[in-house]
Amino acid sequence: NKQSKKDYSFSNRGKTLEDEINETNEFYLDRNIAVIHKKPVPIQIVNVEYPSRSAAVIREAYFKTPSTTDYNGVWKGYHIDFEAKETENPTSFPLKNIHPHQVEHMKSVILQKGIAFLIIRFSSADKYYAVPYSMLEEKWKRMLQGGRKSIPLKEFEQEAIEINTGYSPRINYLEAVEQMLGK
Amino acid sequence: NKQSKKDYSFSNRGKTLEDEINETNEFYLDRNIAVIHKKPVPIQIVNVEYPSRSAAVIREAYFKTPSTTDYNGVWKGYHIDFEAKETENPTSFPLKNIHPHQVEHMKSVILQKGIAFLIIRFSSADKYYAVPYSMLEEKWKRMLQGGRKSIPLKEFEQEAIEINTGYSPRINYLEAVEQMLGK
């Protein structure tokens, strides 16, 4: 019933956005709704040990700057590609959280007729938004032209698509993608 | 001219299939033909050092079994998903080189109307084939039913699509995908 859903949603607050998206993706995968995965973190491996009779151990490696987004996959024939970020900032999302080559990547995806967007969580307000690439591009250009370096929450409310949360799926972002396509 | 292309192709023989596909993907990306990337190798990170004033160092990590394929992306609105393998075996491709969950993953991609296939290189013959998921599924089922545990080269010649190689792009596998779609 509705009450228990609400309770569970509260208990979910300790989860990271990544956990929530992974759970949602499992939900989609189990029900043949979509096949969307998080890409592994890119690593530069420098040194590996091969002990006899046991698994290879990486002994020196470094994190690399990601050149693409974190999630991609396929849904009803559409190529889905997105980056997910959460912010503690209550009033705006700082664009420094997105790498320029990620914006470039999303632009290339759009050129190939894929669907590219951001999922942004405002943690203090517990609000989730899907930001179509077209909206990101506009704000990114504004920044490059000397304008503000963040997207205010008010612009999310007016121009992005709010994502409904629940028990299962946790954040039904494909509903928001459907709205994007309908526009 | 044609001669210099041939020479370069010969000098490419020391490259791994992964190098060749990465080069081809760069070619596609630079010309806005397609956006296809290799996924990072999945790693289980156990221990990370954070030295002051320098980058974090991973000091203990292990390779994880991949649950999906190595490459995916988008091309002309199609979701592209494939696994690449090379074999030194001159007469057949051993199916033990493919993980069961990779076959599962490819099946899920097909259900979502993505394009899933293998790229197989027979290193000794210097031949490259694109294997549509439908062909893989047939051979996989044959194995599960007690039949042979490999795909003979002869079946590649008859049922798979040979990939043309050249200087640039090195292996034009999207041409083979176009043929798959035409069938």
Ligand SMILES: [Mg+2]
């Ligand atoms: Mg990221």
Ligand SMILES: [Mg+2]
């Ligand atoms: Mg592999």
